[in-house]
Amino acid sequence: MTVKLTALSALGSLVWGTLLAAMRVSPVPLMRGFGTFYVNTVRNIPLTVIIVFTSLGLADIFGVTMGASDDFKVQGFRLALLGLVAYHAAFVCEAVRSGINTVPVGQAEAARAIGLSFSQVLRIVILPQAFRAVIAPLANVLIALTKNTTVAAAIGVAEAAALMKTMIENEAQTVAIGAVFALGFVVLTLPTGLLLGWLGKRLAVKR
Amino acid sequence: MTSVLYDAPGPRAKQRNVLLSVVFFVLLALFLWWIWQTMDDKGQLKWSLWQPFTTSDAWTTYLLPGLGDTLKAAGLAMVIALPLGAFFGIARMSDHRWVRVPAGVVVEFFRSIPVLLLMLFANEFYVRSTSVGSEERPLYAVITGLVLYNASVLAEIVRAGILSLPKGQTEAAYAIGLRKGQTMTSILLPQSVTVMLPAIVSQLVVIVKDTALGGVMLGFTELLNARSTLAANYANVVASFIVVGIIFILLNLALTTFASWLERRLRRSKKSTGATVALEDATGLNPAQVGGSFGTGAGGSI
Numbered sequence: 309m310t311v312k313l314t315a316l317s318a319l320g321s322l323v324w325g326t327l328l329a330a331m332r333v334s335p336v337p338l339m340r341g342f343g344t345f346y347v348n349t350v351r352n353i354p355l356t357v358i359i360v361f362t363s364l365g366l367a368d369i370f371g372v373t374m375g376a377s378d379d380f381k382v383q384g385f386r387l388a389l390l391g392l393v394a395y396h397a398a399f400v401c402e403a404v405r406s407g408i409n410t411v412p413v414g415q416a417e418a419a420r421a422i423g424l425s426f427s428q429v430l431r432i433v434i435l436p437q438a439f440r441a442v443i444a445p446l447a448n449v450l451i452a453l454t455k456n457t458t459v460a461a462a463i464g465v466a467e468a469a470a471l472m473k474t475m476i477e478n479e480a481q482t483v484a485i486g487a488v489f490a491l492g493f494v495v496l497t498l499p500t501g502l503l504l505g506w507l508g509k510r511l512a513v514k515r
Numbered sequence: 516m517t518s519v520l521y522d523a524p525g526p527r528a529k530q531r532n533v534l535l536s537v538v539f540f541v542l543l544a545l546f547l548w549w550i551w552q553t554m555d556d557k558g559q560l561k562w563s564l565w566q567p568f569t570t571s572d573a574w575t576t577y578l579l580p581g582l583g584d585t586l587k588a589a590g591l592a593m594v595i596a597l598p599l600g601a602f603f604g605i606a607r608m609s610d611h612r613w614v615r616v617p618a619g620v621v622v623e624f625f626r627s628i629p630v631l632l633l634m635l636f637a638n639e640f641y642v643r644s645t646s647v648g649s650e651e652r653p654l655y656a657v658i659t660g661l662v663l664y665n666a667s668v669l670a671e672i673v674r675a676g677i678l679s680l681p682k683g684q685t686e687a688a689y690a691i692g693l694r695k696g697q698t699m700t701s702i703l704l705p706q707s708v709t710v711m712l713p714a715i716v717s718q719l720v721v722i723v724k725d726t727a728l729g730g731v732m733l734g735f736t737e738l739l740n741a742r743s744t745l746a747a748n749y750a751n752v753v754a755s756f757i758v759v760g761i762i763f764i765l766l767n768l769a770l771t772t773f774a775s776w777l778e779r780r781l782r783r784s785k786k787s788t789g790a791t792v793a794l795e796d797a798t799g800l801n802p803a804q805v806g807g808s809f810g811t812g813a814g815g816s817i
Contacts, residue, residue: 336535352767354724426521455629462731476639486636497627
């Protein structure tokens with residue numbers, strides 16, 4: 309459950325975050341404003357508040373059930389996914405934007421000189437270089453995301469934290485169970501960090 | 516402000532930008548209108564739901580004590596985690612392998628475990644192995660979880676801060692005959708504290724946000740938990756979420772602004788080396804650091 313939630317929300321927040329980053333550097337002032345506002349707002353709200361709100365607010369009051377109104381488990385999973393994507397997109401956006409800033413000015417100028425439009429400059433020249441520069445920061449977002457899926461326990465999604473909570477309350481070997489779950493996360497996050505760090509170094513644009 | 520990413524708009528580009536602005540504005544307005552409409556449909560805009568927040572009762576009974584507990588837990592966690600973090604950070608740079616390796620293992624281990632697991636575990640530990648009363652237990656568990664996690668993050672910040680100093684500082688200190696401990700306490704630490712301050716303040720944002728976990732999972736009476744009592748009393752779930760959200764945003768924006776102000780100020784001052792722990796240096800333990808490469812040094816994660 310943890311892995312599934314992580315993978316899906318990583319994908320979602322990558323897409324949404326990149327879109328936000330594109331908005332933040334776009335020539336249209338209103339889009340820039342919206343991107344900035346979104347990032348500053350979402351970044352400063354605890355993820356817990358967002359996740360609990362998706363359940364108590366969105367689902368219970370507004371009836372947003374994500375197409376699974378009868379299956380409480382599926383609904384919780386999708387709501388948690390929505391919350392995780394909304395929250396981490398803000399961080400992905402900041403990472404991508406910092407990547408865009410690392411691309412030398414000459415690249416953008418050369419691209420404009422050969423007559424590319426803004427979306428072409430961004431798509432063909434800037435973003436491919438930017439992404440290679442931000443693999444390591446994105447890996448950190450991904451690791452944080454893996455750990456943050458535990459927050460979904462707050463709305464009853466049966467991922468690692470929720471399982472551990474029930475287990476240590478019912479079984480006697482608190483320490484053993486805690487250690488197993490802790491190790492599980494170490495196993496999930498450490499290789500991700502190492503692998504993506506290595507990949508980031510390998511793919512970095514040599515300048 | 517012109518950007519290198521696009522040319523200064525000519526007449527056609529201006530037209531296109533205006534068109535895009537209008538389209539985007541309409542979409543945004545539609546979206547907002549849809550939200551407003553849905554809220555209206557579900558009766559969430561009724562004044563009786565929002566009115567409680569204009570009375571002092573809602574604030575003094577629920578929100579302010581909740582906010583107080585949030586700040587108490589965050590503050591205590593920071594105060595305890597800071598020396599611990601400094602200790603582990605310095606231990607990780609020790610010349611002796613038997614000090615360096617265990618410290619590294621501890622730091623890496625606690626950094627890769629979700630705070631929530633640490634809190635749950637601490638809670639259960641207090642239930643079984645200590646006589647901490649059930650009144651204070653959530654507070655203890657929240658602080659323990661936060662301290663364990665943030666001490667390891669702070670350890671990395673401290674390490675990055677000290678490593679950011681020019682090597683000449685250490686060499687000069689050895690040259691005038693200081694011992695390793697003296698070099699650390701009288702040369703390296705004082706200089707790196709100013710370098711690390713912005714990153715430490717940003718970490719405070721993360722701690723404040725993490726206290727909310729304790730409210731939901733452990734029944735710690737912080738802001739988010741106070742919200743649910745309040746909502747149960749006035750039956751205004753959505754309104755209370757929005758108010759609590761705004762409180763968190765204001766609190767964290769204040770911290771973020773303070774951090775970037777500190778960073779700008781330190782960068783300007785001639786006494787320091789001018790370096791601050793850049794987000795990448797601290798090995799981006801968290802996205803807070805990613806946001807920081809813009810000089811805001813803040814944002815927070817987790």
